[in-house]
Amino acid sequence: MVKRKYCDMISRSKPGPGDGGNTGSWRVMRPVINLEACIPVKTKKNSCFNCWLYCPDCVVSKTIPPVINYEYCKGCGICAEECPTGAISMVAEATPVTEEK
Numbered sequence: 001m002v003k004r005k006y007c008d009m010i011s012r013s014k015p016g017p018g019d020g021g022n023t024g025s026w027r028v029m030r031p032v033i034n035l036e037a038c039i040p041v042k043t044k045k046n047s048c049f050n051c052w053l054y055c056p057d058c059v060v061s062k063t064i065p066p067v068i069n070y071e072y073c074k075g076c077g078i079c080a081e082e083c084p085t086g087a088i089s090m091v092a093e094a095t096p097v098t099e100e101k
Contacts, residue, residue, distance in 0.1 A: 023057070027075035029090040031068055037087035041065045051079035051088060 031051075035041045039048035041064060052060040059069040060079060068079075080088040 023072055023074045027070075027073060028093055029075040029077060030070060030073065030093055031075070031077065031079050031088050032091050033066060033068065034087045034089065035065050037085045038065060039085060039087075048084065050082040050084060054078050054082040 033051075040046065044064060046062070046064070049060075049062055049066070051066060052062045056076065056078060057072055057074060059073045061067045061069075075090070075093070077090050080086075080090050
């Protein structure tokens with residue numbers, strides 16, 4: 001087996017909220033987490049977190065319960081698509097927060 005020499009240079013940048021600017025103002029749909037169906041909340045363990053893992057804007061916290069930073073969330077819906085229990089649903093931005101539950 002031949003050893004290959006790869007470039008020693010690596011990326012040191014870390015993505016985070018705000019990389020694309022404050023994008024929450026132009027969102028059309030927003031994700032809402034049903035905490036009763038969320039695996040980490042139900043098990044009280046750091047398990048699953050697919051929403052955190054797949055969020056391209058890093059706006060989902062890896063806490064129990066997970067929290068979404070709506071100031072930077074674009075409303076792409078990837079978190080809702082990747083949730084194995086369907087605990088995240090996409091709601092129209094025009095829907096008042098009190099009607100979500």
